[in-house]
Amino acid sequence: MSTSDSKRTVIVIGGGLAGVSAAHTLLQHGASVVLLDKKPSLGGNSVKASSGINGAGTEAQKANGIEDSVEAFIDDTTISAGSTLSRPHLIQALTSNSSSALSWLTSEFGVDLSLVARLGGHSIPRTHRGKGGAPGWAITSALIKKLEQAENAKVLKGAKVVRVLQEEDEKSGGRVVGVEYESVDSQGEKKAVNGSVVVATGGYGADFSGFLTQFRPDLLSLPTTNGDHATGDGHRLVLDLAGSRKGVLCDMDQIQVHPTGFVDPANPTSKTKFLAAEALRSVGGLLVDSAGERFVNELDRRDAVTEKMQQVIEAGKAPIRMVMNVKAYEVLKAHCDFYLAKGLMKKYPNAQALTEDTKLPLETLSKTFNAHAEFASGKAKDPFGKTNFDNAEYSVDETLFVAEMTPVVHYTMGGITIDAGAHVLDADGQKIPGLYAAGEVIGGVHGKNRLGGSSLLEAVVFGRLAGENAAKDA
The missing domain is CATH 3.50.50.60 (FAD/NAD(P)-binding domain)
Incomplete structure (x- = not known):
């Protein structure tokens, strides 16, 4: 040595x-x-x-x-x-x-x-x-x-x-x-x-076979955004210190499930997912269920959005998709171009093309887009409590950027x-x-x-x- x-x-x-x-x-x-x-x-x-x-x-x-x-x-x-x-x-x-x-x-x-x-x-x-x-x-x-x-x-x-x-x-x-x-x-x-x-x-x-099993076995079925290095090594080093002068851990059951991880169409069952940045929703991205309807304030806290998404999934209304218009895309062009290149996000010339590819109802999407514009303009109040609207106007006739989402183990x-x-x-x-x-x-x-x-x-x-x-x- x-x-x-x-x-x-x-x-x-x-x-x-x-x-x-x-x-x-x-x-x-x-x-x-x-x-x-x-x-x-x-x-x-x-x-x-x-x-x-x-x-x-x-x-x-x-x-x-x-x-x-x-x-x-x-x-x-x-x-x-x-x-x-x-x-x-x-x-x-x-x-x-x-x-x-x-x-x-x-x-x-x-x-x-x-x-x-x-x-x-x-x-x-x-x-x-x-x-x-x-x-x-x-x-x-x-x-x-x-x-x-x-x-x-x-x-x-x-x-x-x-x-x-x-x-x-x-x-x-x-x-x-x-x-x-x-x-x-x-x-x-x-x-x-x-x-x-x-x-x-x-x-x-x-650390699916270690700390996650010990503290949150209910999350073992979820994918993760973490690399394979995130296995709690430092936690164990501190716990292994000698005698009374060893470290202690706190809040080990508090694990953030991020609402939006990309489902890769080429490998939908992969245990590791790319994170769909919260910034995508902050610039105007919408979350819709399999019927094309919004179900949550996209800018609520992460735990709240995750809970709503899990309710939609349990109700049989998956897959959940994120939809972005051109203005939202342009704000985060570098991000979106990376996702597009990876095949995680798809570009559609209009909602009709999206409908043909995903079976999302065109009529419902149109209603969702029109209602969102009214909420943004103040003509009506968003039933989900959304108050911050950037790039809020969507049209079924314009280009859309779409990706499938799933909750993911993200942060401990x-x-x-x-x-x-x-x-x-x-x-x-x-x-x-x-x-x-x-x-x-x-x-x-x-x-x-x-x-x-x-x-x-x-x-x-x-x-x-x-x-x-x-x-x-x-």
């Missing part, structure tokens, strides 16, 4: 947005970084995130004439989290650091976050993206590229951490002092790196218990010295439901907090 020593070295486990945010913050505070990721490439689920990143009181909001505040963001997040599971100290940390997090991304890494949209559950438009493709890719790839060129950062891919190391004497308080890992090509040889540790390994949304709100500074806590609520966590691996930030746009934000905010505090500790 070989060992690498440095008084100022901090180890980051995981190369998604939380991990690389922590790594850059560590470098900015003078520490050296060793980042380990079990996969052959960095990015995790972060590179897939396609709706945007939330921020309150940002320069982009001001440039677009949008008035927002941390207090309004706190209110929306608290309502979404629910009264019994909301944790004010974590929500405060997430929201109050949001504007500075976005400024950091734009100023330090040149990420374009100039466009702002309103997603479900938000009272104010605050979800930022750029003019190009998926914001998760744009943000995460920029940070990865710069990290891999950094002098004091060592990135080890194909390196799976199997144990977090602790000091054994009582005076140390179980301080975390390093990790033990195995390289994919090392035939089981274990190596060690010494230093404080930031756990940023992501969630457990693909449960995870490692931390404080507002990203320190990992033990069962007594005490900090475990030398151990930090950030990103989807942490629990308690979102309660029972995560708002769209807050996953990338959580990664950056708590990644930066973990990096800053770990640097002080190194």
Whole structure:
């Protein structure tokens, strides 16, 4: 077993947005970084995130004439989290650091976050993206590229951490002092790196035989948007710490089922689905059942839209489809062109062509489109409570973009218990010295439901907090 020593070295486990945010913050505070990721490439689920990143009181909001505040963001997040599971100290940390997090991304890494949209559950438009493709890719790839060129950062891919190391004497308080890992090509040889540790390994949304079976067996029949890396590795590492100084998990049964995953016509039974970004609905996409009727406020919270979709499916009114008009398509052209190229979305010259292909009743579609236009104009009130209408006018005679949707396991709100500074806590609520966590691996930030746009934000905010505090500790 070989060992690498440095008084100022901090180890980051995981190369998604939380991990690389922590790594850059560590470098900015003078520490050296060793980042380990079990996969052959960095990015995790972060590179897939396609709706945007939330921020309150940002320069982009001001440039677009949008008035927002941390207090309004706190209110929306608290309502979404629910009264019994909301944790004010974590929500405060997430929201109050949001504007500075976005400024950091734009100023330090040149990420374009100039466009702002309103997603479900938000009272104010605050979800930022750029003019190009998926914001998760744009943000995460920029940070990865710069990290891999950094002098004091060592990135080890194909390196799976199997144990977090602790000091054994009582005076140390179980301080975390390093990790033990195995390289994919090392035939089981274990190596060690010494230093404080930031756990940023992501969630457990693909851990069907493990945590999902344990905490939510009712979801095992659903597909997932998660890559095969999302198996709760960091959760287990923290649980496996020695004695009383081991981490604890919270809210492990709180798993977000996203309402809209693409059903691929070429492989409809695939267990892994592409996510249909919530942004598609925020710009005007409509959800209709097999009769061509709307059944939900498309911009309600994710848990509410999912519940309505599951009711439609149970009533035998599937498949559910998302329909977009040309104006909505043009706002998210890069997204939609990708979906079209993948065969996940189909373009129809008019509703008649759609009817011939899918058997959706033309007359019902026409009524649905006309009613939606009346709701948008204020002539009538939407029975589902929709109040925000962008690109709302649909016509059966114009081009339509259509895709089949299904609910998907998307995000795990449960995870490692931390404080507002990203320190990992033990069962007594005490900090475990030398151990930090950030990103989807942490629990308690979102309660029972995560708002769209807050996953990338959580990664950056708590990644930066973990990096800053770990640097002080190194």
